[in-house]
Amino acid sequence: MNSSQRYTVDFYNYELMLPDGRVNKLAKSEVLIIEYFIMNKGTYINSKTLVEVGWPKKVVGTNSLSVAISNIRRQFERKDIISYSKNMGYKINEELDLELVKDHESINDKPIDIELKSKILVTDIDKSFFSKVMNTGFLLVLLLMIIDSLSLALFFKVI
DSSP: OOGGGOEEEETTTTEEEOTTSOEEEOOHHHHHHHHHHHHTTTSOBOHHHHHHHHSTTOOOOTTHHHHHHHHHHHHHTOGGGEEEETTTEEEEOTTOOEEEEOSSSOTTSSOOOHHHHTOOOHHHHHHHHHHHHHHTTHHHHHHHHHHHHHHHHHHHHHO
16 A cells, blocks of 8 residues: 555544544544554454553443444544454454554654654653653652751751
């Protein structure tokens, strides 16, 4: 299949770029399920596994998977994207040209290029680490430790 028929799934922004360039939004569970399908292309996957993949460590309703599969088909604008066999489970269309982008930029921010999109830069990892540290209140803890050590130093100076 030529690149003009490529579907691109943006793992971090939960977006799907259609071959014509339009972008559709996906739910996190749908992206996780698509990623699992890509990693297991050509094999049937049972419903229980897909529920565990799409909603890790969560209890979901019995129809959550069928709703997610339906949404995936609708966002891809293709019914044949995922097939179902009662005794075997679900399987993604093997002939589909599907790319999973796992970097921190939107698929709209740069041209489609398989080689560039598959790489995560060290600076992206550093930014991600820094933002996680900042979100955990690291600076607040550091500030409290400094204040505590200053108050101890003043206490011993007085004595």
